[in-house]
Amino acid sequence: MNHRPSGHRLPLPGRERFLYIWIVLISLGFSAGIPALAEHGTIERICASDDPIIFSVEHQTRIRVCSAIPVHISIWNRAEDRTTVLEKVVIRTRSQRAAKEFHVLEELLPAKTDLDQFCSECARTERCATGDLCGNFYSVLKSKGYEITADIPLTEDHEGVAQDSNCVGEEIDIEAHLVIGDRPTVLQRKLTIEDGTVPARSSGSPTRENEARAVIFTGQLPHPSGWFAGDQHSHTSYEKDAGFCIWEWPDTMSSMISAAISMDLNYQFFTDHSFGIDGTIWNNAYTECTTYNSQHAGESYRCLYGEEVSTGNRSNQFDISHYLELPKNSDSVGFYADGCSWLCNNCRAEQTVINDISNKGGMGFIAHPYDGDFSWVDWNATGYRGLEVLNSLDGAWGAEDENSFSQWKALLSAGNNVVAVSDSDAHYTEDVGHSFTYCALPDLSTASIRTALAEGRCVFGNGPLVYFEIGGETLGDRLTACPGPMTVSIDAYRGDAVMGYLDSIGIYVGGTLRDEISFAGDITEFHGARTLDLTEADDYLYLRVQNRGAAMSYKAYTNPLWLDIDPEHGPDGDGDTYTTCESDCNDNDPEIHPGAPELCDGEDNDCDGTDDEGFVTPGPTTGLIIETDKQTMHWSGVPQADRYDIVKGDLQALRSSGGDFSSTLRSCLEDDSSDTQSRDALEPVSGEGFYYLVRAQRACKSGTFNTEQSGQSGDRDPEIESSPDRCP
Numbered sequence: 001m002n003h004r005p006s007g008h009r010l011p012l013p014g015r016e017r018f019l020y021i022w023i024v025l026i027s028l029g030f031s032a033g034i035p036a037l038a039e040h041g042t043i044e045r046i047c048a049s050d051d052p053i054i055f056s057v058e059h060q061t062r063i064r065v066c067s068a069i070p071v072h073i074s075i076w077n078r079a080e081d082r083t084t085v086l087e088k089v090v091i092r093t094r095s096q097r098a099a100k101e102f103h104v105l106e107e108l109l110p111a112k113t114d115l116d117q118f119c120s121e122c123a124r125t126e127r128c129a130t131g132d133l134c135g136n137f138y139s140v141l142k143s144k145g146y147e148i149t150a151d152i153p154l155t156e157d158h159e160g161v162a163q164d165s166n167c168v169g170e171e172i173d174i175e176a177h178l179v180i181g182d183r184p185t186v187l188q189r190k191l192t193i194e195d196g197t198v199p200a201r202s203s204g205s206p207t208r209e210n211e212a213r214a215v216i217f218t219g220q221l222p223h224p225s226g227w228f229a230g231d232q233h234s235h236t237s238y239e240k241d242a243g244f245c246i247w248e249w250p251d252t253m254s255s256m257i258s259a260a261i262s263m264d265l266n267y268q269f270f271t272d273h274s275f276g277i278d279g280t281i282w283n284n285a286y287t288e289c290t291t292y293n294s295q296h297a298g299e300s301y302r303c304l305y306g307e308e309v310s311t312g313n314r315s316n317q318f319d320i321s322h323y324l325e326l327p328k329n330s331d332s333v334g335f336y337a338d339g340c341s342w343l344c345n346n347c348r349a350e351q352t353v354i355n356d357i358s359n360k361g362g363m364g365f366i367a368h369p370y371d372g373d374f375s376w377v378d379w380n381a382t383g384y385r386g387l388e389v390l391n392s393l394d395g396a397w398g399a400e401d402e403n404s405f406s407q408w409k410a411l412l413s414a415g416n417n418v419v420a421v422s423d424s425d426a427h428y429t430e431d432v433g434h435s436f437t438y439c440a441l442p443d444l445s446t447a448s449i450r451t452a453l454a455e456g457r458c459v460f461g462n463g464p465l466v467y468f469e470i471g472g473e474t475l476g477d478r479l480t481a482c483p484g485p486m487t488v489s490i491d492a493y494r495g496d497a498v499m500g501y502l503d504s505i506g507i508y509v510g511g512t513l514r515d516e517i518s519f520a521g522d523i524t525e526f527h528g529a530r531t532l533d534l535t536e537a538d539d540y541l542y543l544r545v546q547n548r549g550a551a552m553s554y555k556a557y558t559n560p561l562w563l564d565i566d567p568e569h570g571p572d573g574d575g576d577t578y579t580t581c582e583s584d585c586n587d588n589d590p591e592i593h594p595g596a597p598e599l600c601d602g603e604d605n606d607c608d609g610t611d612d613e614g615f616v617t618p619g620p621t622t623g624l625i626i627e628t629d630k631q632t633m634h635w636s637g638v639p640q641a642d643r644y645d646i647v648k649g650d651l652q653a654l655r656s657s658g659g660d661f662s663s664t665l666r667s668c669l670e671d672d673s674s675d676t677q678s679r680d681a682l683e684p685v686s687g688e689g690f691y692y693l694v695r696a697q698r699a700c701k702s703g704t705f706n707t708e709q710s711g712q713s714g715d716r717d718p719e720i721e722s723s724p725d726r727c728p
Helices: 016-028 041-048 112-123 134-141 253-262 279-295 350-359 399-413 446-455 651-656 716-721
Strands: 053-058 068-077 084-093 098-108 145-153 171-180 183-195 215-217 227-234 267-270 302-305 307-311 321-327 362-366 386-391 419-423 436-440 458-461 465-470 478-481 484-493 501-509 512-518 525-534 540-548 555-558 561-565 632-634 643-650 665-673 677-679 690-698
Touching (some): 041 112, 053 183, 068 098, 098 145, 227 253, 227 321, 227 386, 227 419, 253 279, 302 446, 307 350, 350 362, 362 446, 386 399, 436 465, 458 465, 465 540, 484 501, 512 525, 643 651
Parallel strands (some): 183 215, 227 267, 362 386, 386 419
Antiparallel strands (some): 053 068, 084 171, 227 436, 307 321, 484 525, 540 555, 632 677, 643 665, 643 690
16 A cells, blocks of 8 residues: 555545445444545545536656556536536547547536535545544545546557657547536547656646646666566556545556556556455456456566555554565466455464465565555564565655665665565556566566566666676676675666666665765766675675656665675585685586695696696607517617607608608507507518607606707607697
């Protein structure tokens, strides 16, 4: 539940159930009351107006996408004794010449006296006192007016498709065709789509001629590859609010979807109050949501359905907590009955609700933790996935949100992996899209959205976007690293066109500002890097981006990257208990680490920077003799050698080349011979000759084809090594 600071509408449908509950309360002597309505903008206008007909058009103050915009139309008869007939409501878009007509033919009965009594005794009081039957006044007023929410298409192809500013300049006429007494009357309002760089035109005093303001187009949100924007907490008219637990009547799901698309959101969780729905209603709402997805497959918006559950084993109906049930293991968790009494109190304890929803395969987020009457109480509870840090209809960060932010940091510092989100808690279309969450998704599927929220791969705030990567890890991950300097790669975007330019990016370690990047120029994007010196005391890291020059504070925070900075807990990919922090020079081989026995294998087994130390290279081979059969040869053994290579070449070519072994070598006669003799059955013909050279080897160490005789000219080894006929 989010108490609206302005713009709350007095609904028209009948509320006999409310009246029944209130009368029963009086008969039992209860004095619980109804939330005050004095702050609600629509009721203020109605109560302050002297117009015989109140014609109100409510809409979003700005849109980001030229798709379809929902408008809410309310018509009230304030005449003293005159019945007004509402014949029809007509909506036209001028450029497309499109029109919608709603044929009503409804009598709006005189309401002046009853409405005055309602305004004086109910709408302007902090709480309705016992005996002041506000519900009775409302039941009288229910037949005095008419309201409807309708979508106005701004482009021909609008559903779920991101558009540019091709609707700027569009004019929308809204007409109410009435018969007042016996006189036909047409009341008119006009909406104009204006560019986001133009300030909103003032509506002046709320008269019939200028009450509807221009809609301001602001341009799309940033959507770098893999990043999507959504809202985890909004409501629909599926709620059957008794008017007692909380007095509210949200807009339809279809109009809330249109509002989200016009505000460039990619997904939306609808979370109707548990006390206002039942299992059948829940299933109907879920079906509408999934049907929308199936009918708009491949588009840039997804609908998801959860629930806002009342919880808290407390006797006061205005002292309960709210908990968002969101799907985790599948796209549906199903309806959860809150167990509250008929007075909407003594609900199931917070821990019980958390456990129940987890056991159903869902995950939970604490809603508006510091929202006065509906604050969270049991901070010793465990098992919830996260909490709303920002819960705001207009996107403004209030004191309650700052308290939630402080609580989130305290939970992180205590080692709790708690995911933070920002939500609108919108009940009406004009409140959608001012607080939202960015999530990193491989695709726009419900499974990917669920996973990103569960893993904390999200950025929460009211507009700008920032994300990072360090050591191959990012938000939601755990970085295992050695103490010392590490590079943080950062990307940031300001949000839509009215949010001002980037002001600064803060890097927080353990909840404390460690480094900050400030911008003096008009920066809309930033892509760069900073170096952080991480220590063993550092446990988590997150980033903050802040805009400047806007009328309100636009900022966002990443969820944390968890840090494990410790030589003993650094990367150990081969399981040899030695980490790269501890100079394991090959973390892919468990036989290689500091202190390992050095083997003669061409590797630095003990990680001291030297290969195969302690192993002697065999010396030159001597005493090569060819037997009288001209085929058998043998040579003297070399100490420390356990095998030999024998090569054969063309003696005449060697002489004519001046001693070039590279071009005159003809074959490897034996490779790794285990004894000190060999045989070549091929004898040279008259005028030809062969030369033979032997090299001793041991394990990893190769000897030389050179001799110790002083008459040798040059080094044979590199020339033989370059020949294609060398021994491998």
